Amino acid sequence: AYRAAIKEVRTKIEILSEDFAVRHDYNPIHHMERRLKVPESIEEKLERLKKEVSIESARENIFDIAGIRVVCNFIDDVYAIADMLTSQNDVTLITEKDYIKNPKPNGYRSLHLVLSVPVFLSSGSVPVPVEVQIRTIAMDFWASLEHQIRYKPDEAIHNDDALRRELKQCAEESALLDRRMQEIYRRLKEGQKEG
Numbered sequence: 409a410y411r412a413a414i415k416e417v418r419t420k421i422e423i424l425s426e427d428f429a430v431r432h433d434y435n436p437i438h439h440m441e442r443r444l445k446v447p448e449s450i451e452e453k454l455e456r457l458k459k460e461v462s463i464e465s466a467r468e469n470i471f472d473i474a475g476i477r478v479v480c481n482f483i484d485d486v487y488a489i490a491d492m493l494t495s496q497n498d499v500t501l502i503t504e505k506d507y508i509k510n511p512k513p514n515g516y517r518s519l520h521l522v523l524s525v526p527v528f529l530s531s532g533s534v535p536v537p538v539e540v541q542i543r544t545i546a547m548d549f550w551a552s553l554e555h556q557i558r559y560k561p562d563e564a565i566h567n568d569d570a571l572r573r574e575l576k577q578c579a580e581e582s583a584l585l586d587r588r589m590q591e592i593y594r595r596l597k598e599g600q601k602e603g
Contacts, residue, residue: 457469
């Protein structure tokens, strides 16, 4: 069901971006990635949450078993995609965490939505949660590299405050660049309208 839910949401996003491209002569999505949590990772998360390790418990407590990452060109695109997706009448928004307006302490930025979508199986329709992370290319660039650095096995890295500060500084510079690029793009669009 989780695999089917990923396909369901991915298809919805593809249709929305194609429709957006036709209307605005511009595709807001740079690329998409999908992810299905492996059983070990689910088990580890349940233990961390101090919950029973079972399929039923996973279904009740973990909402990011199925995940899609949508990487957009600009900040405005992130919110446009989120609005289009959540306004569909068969999509239910379960939770929204806006780490763009409120970045995590380490500098991480992204918009996280947990959506419930109906998956039609032979036994009938079942609602399945899917986590959708929507972010810009700049946010994705920083998050990917920060993840690689942070998950190095060297213990010294994890306790290095100077390194953490530097990574956060990179996140701030990346966010500034994002805002500047957005502003340039807005000015160009305004100029086209006037012209």
